[in-house]
Amino acid sequence: LPDASAKRLRIVIVGAGFGGIQAAKGLHHAAVDVILIDRNNHFLFQPLLYQVATAALAPTDIASPIRSMFAKQRNVTVLLDEVEAVDPASRTIQLHGARTLAYDILVLATGARASWFGHTDWAEHSLGLKSLADADVLRQRLLGAFEAAESSCDPAAIASLLTFIVVGGGSSGVELAGSIRDLARYTLKRDFRNIDPEKARVLLFEGGPNLLAGFPDRLAAYAEKRLAALGVELHTGVQVEHVDADGVVAGGAHFPGKNIFWCAGVAANPAASWIGAETGKHGTILVGQDCTVPGRDDIFAIGDVASFTDVEGHLLPGVAPVAKQQGAYVARVIAARARGAAAPQAFKYNDQGSLAIVGRSSAVASLPHVKLTGFVAWVMWSCVHLVLLAGLRNRILVYVQWVSAWLFNARGARLMIGNSTSPK
Amino acid sequence: LPDASAKRLRIVIVGAGFGGIQAAKGLHHAAVDVILIDRNNHFLFQPLLYQVATAALAPTDIASPIRSMFAKQRNVTVLLDEVEAVDPASRTIQLHGARTLAYDILVLATGARASWFGHTDWAEHSLGLKSLADADVLRQRLLGAFEAAESSCDPAAIASLLTFIVVGGGSSGVELAGSIRDLARYTLKRDFRNIDPEKARVLLFEGGPNLLAGFPDRLAAYAEKRLAALGVELHTGVQVEHVDADGVVAGGAHFPGKNIFWCAGVAANPAASWIGAETGKHGTILVGQDCTVPGRDDIFAIGDVASFTDVEGHLLPGVAPVAKQQGAYVARVIAARARGAAAPQAFKYNDQGSLAIVGRSSAVASLPHVKLTGFVAWVMWSCVHLVLLAGLRNRILVYVQWVSAWLFNARGARLMIGNSTSPK
Numbered sequence: 001l002p003d004a005s006a007k008r009l010r011i012v013i014v015g016a017g018f019g020g021i022q023a024a025k026g027l028h029h030a031a032v033d034v035i036l037i038d039r040n041n042h043f044l045f046q047p048l049l050y051q052v053a054t055a056a057l058a059p060t061d062i063a064s065p066i067r068s069m070f071a072k073q074r075n076v077t078v079l080l081d082e083v084e085a086v087d088p089a090s091r092t093i094q095l096h097g098a099r100t101l102a103y104d105i106l107v108l109a110t111g112a113r114a115s116w117f118g119h120t121d122w123a124e125h126s127l128g129l130k131s132l133a134d135a136d137v138l139r140q141r142l143l144g145a146f147e148a149a150e151s152s153c154d155p156a157a158i159a160s161l162l163t164f165i166v167v168g169g170g171s172s173g174v175e176l177a178g179s180i181r182d183l184a185r186y187t188l189k190r191d192f193r194n195i196d197p198e199k200a201r202v203l204l205f206e207g208g209p210n211l212l213a214g215f216p217d218r219l220a221a222y223a224e225k226r227l228a229a230l231g232v233e234l235h236t237g238v239q240v241e242h243v244d245a246d247g248v249v250a251g252g253a254h255f256p257g258k259n260i261f262w263c264a265g266v267a268a269n270p271a272a273s274w275i276g277a278e279t280g281k282h283g284t285i286l287v288g289q290d291c292t293v294p295g296r297d298d299i300f301a302i303g304d305v306a307s308f309t310d311v312e313g314h315l316l317p318g319v320a321p322v323a324k325q326q327g328a329y330v331a332r333v334i335a336a337r338a339r340g341a342a343a344p345q346a347f348k349y350n351d352q353g354s355l356a357i358v359g360r361s362s363a364v365a366s367l368p369h370v371k372l373t374g375f376v377a378w379v380m381w382s383c384v385h386l387v388l389l390a391g392l393r394n395r396i397l398v399y400v401q402w403v404s405a406w407l408f409n410a411r412g413a414r415l416m417i418g419n420s421t422s423p424k
Numbered sequence: 425l426p427d428a429s430a431k432r433l434r435i436v437i438v439g440a441g442f443g444g445i446q447a448a449k450g451l452h453h454a455a456v457d458v459i460l461i462d463r464n465n466h467f468l469f470q471p472l473l474y475q476v477a478t479a480a481l482a483p484t485d486i487a488s489p490i491r492s493m494f495a496k497q498r499n500v501t502v503l504l505d506e507v508e509a510v511d512p513a514s515r516t517i518q519l520h521g522a523r524t525l526a527y528d529i530l531v532l533a534t535g536a537r538a539s540w541f542g543h544t545d546w547a548e549h550s551l552g553l554k555s556l557a558d559a560d561v562l563r564q565r566l567l568g569a570f571e572a573a574e575s576s577c578d579p580a581a582i583a584s585l586l587t588f589i590v591v592g593g594g595s596s597g598v599e600l601a602g603s604i605r606d607l608a609r610y611t612l613k614r615d616f617r618n619i620d621p622e623k624a625r626v627l628l629f630e631g632g633p634n635l636l637a638g639f640p641d642r643l644a645a646y647a648e649k650r651l652a653a654l655g656v657e658l659h660t661g662v663q664v665e666h667v668d669a670d671g672v673v674a675g676g677a678h679f680p681g682k683n684i685f686w687c688a689g690v691a692a693n694p695a696a697s698w699i700g701a702e703t704g705k706h707g708t709i710l711v712g713q714d715c716t717v718p719g720r721d722d723i724f725a726i727g728d729v730a731s732f733t734d735v736e737g738h739l740l741p742g743v744a745p746v747a748k749q750q751g752a753y754v755a756r757v758i759a760a761r762a763r764g765a766a767a768p769q770a771f772k773y774n775d776q777g778s779l780a781i782v783g784r785s786s787a788v789a790s791l792p793h794v795k796l797t798g799f800v801a802w803v804m805w806s807c808v809h810l811v812l813l814a815g816l817r818n819r820i821l822v823y824v825q826w827v828s829a830w831l832f833n834a835r836g837a838r839l840m841i842g843n844s845t846s847p848k
Contacts, residue, residue, distance in 0.1 A: 041571065041840045042840070060836055065836075067616070072614060080840075133841050151504070191492055391834075393824065400820050410817060414466070417556050
């Protein structure tokens, strides 16, 4: 038991994503006080965000109230607030509205956001997908495009409204493109009288030679075959050179389309500038083998906001398992410090593989010892994501909706709220 | 079979609420073309709206896409649009954006909205609850008040933030007040560190002598007893005389509170003015015994937008069963006209009773032959609402969430999106 007269360490964790949540949970039995700060009141299960954007799931199905996740862990205080600055010298952070807060150890887990890499005009004409608010906007645009097409009498306008351009062929872009095509082909099949939703075009642009960079070539080739069979028009090895309200220019050719969805890049959320840290790719904080910022053993950075290069020289990817494992690791380091014990060995990422859905009832799974495709991979994808979701309630709700979608092609979350019924 | 050379009647139904949906469904086998117009893409199951506002259900659970409800009924075309005017002489309606549409028969089913009866300043300081957008705003305010209180150090500010004033003691007000108190007492119990959610006050104001006007006295008395036991502070027989940002004045006394929810009145949505109809209470359209507008047998008005007085001189209440039965009746009248058959007899409302939830695991049920209170009434309430919900999928989802809420006091829909974290 901690000596009651000794001051307990105060750990401030900024960001309640996969990394921040895991760090706070890992400190359950440590004699420390944890303050977990997020600007949202919910933890978001990002891997299923595209299903909210395409009306397959409700926002609440993939979001869990942070407070209820820590209701029983009494050493955690949750703050709904935004960090504006950090003063590493005095070990204080400044919150929105000039309130300050002292820390003994700071864990930066602020994650990443969509990035258009300086093309601010492209950002105006295309929609990113990183938050629930983004997913709401994307869904309204998607459903609104079909509505506007149904009301239109101009064949050119209808064609443009029913063209969906997805930029970026990583898992997010692949899953989004497949899901839109699926929605058009199956879910909306009988719902309109003037348009044929089946005729909706989905164009997927990827600058690299293959979709799903990071997956083995055989799986990437399978994904391309499946998406093409579903009717997604693939443009790989083609750079998008321009984006405006009427479409994109790629490889010198103009592709008209009213709906442009941006899955081509992310950048770290602000945090490096708070502490004047050296930055890696896309504004990430370079960290050492113990996830601390070099020269500051009281500041950790984990997950998408951090750049971690392992002893073999590999930069770890910006995926949920890295963030979770780093969160758990940092909790062990902090708990050891609080006990006065020796620090654990350097962080080592245990890569358990990657999964991606490619259209209806099909997926690719790249696991350490086996590569799977098709229905088997899809069943595995479904089970893994159900297990990873937070809470029994959300698991049951998502399961019911997947079964209903699979059996009846129904998507119940086809909700447009407000009057944003048509694309700009 | 209809004579192919004969012109089919075109029926335009404005509003896809309980009345409009039922009217369109009732015309399934009629040789007519139906155009169903709504400004939203979904049918809303209003009786459960307060559960979305209090984070017990997700918006998508009580909303069904109108298009998918009519996917297989090929004589219905759904239009996502708003009506701006009607010209009864030329039998045309004008849609948003100056598009016009001809009709042979018009069914007005535009429903009602919250009304502050001319007190525009009261409307600024209190929140109504009639649409999903309203429910989103109310939920953000409710959860945001607890968040702002948790961050505050000023006891007076905390007390004001944690005071919830509900104006109107009909079923909506009673159900909302009970649900807020339930949320504070059970769901949020362990979630905060600086405030005690149990101390949140809920004040319920009703101008009439009893809550739940229209229910038998014994049931109203039971509801009052249950709500008081739950900790709702009842003020019956007291008129609210003033509403501002800091509270309400009622019966000459000032009640401070930052969160004011308005369940005290509704008015008909615009429709009477479109056709220059004679109006009843709160802008409703006076209709005859066959639900037509006097002097215009080609225009029907049903549900909350209509004022129907039965042969015994009773004005029918603005509740879902009246709208549904009138919708089904109007469909029969129109189908008979399309066949050239005699018109059915006058509309007769079959009152099957009323139900209202009064706090956790308790309800009142006023049925034709029996009056129930407590747990039995609550089980009945739950079953009736599950059956009335549209679609198996929504039924299962709502059931799962009710069971989870009942067993674990969990409310999964505690979602705040955007940054509106605190009351104005």
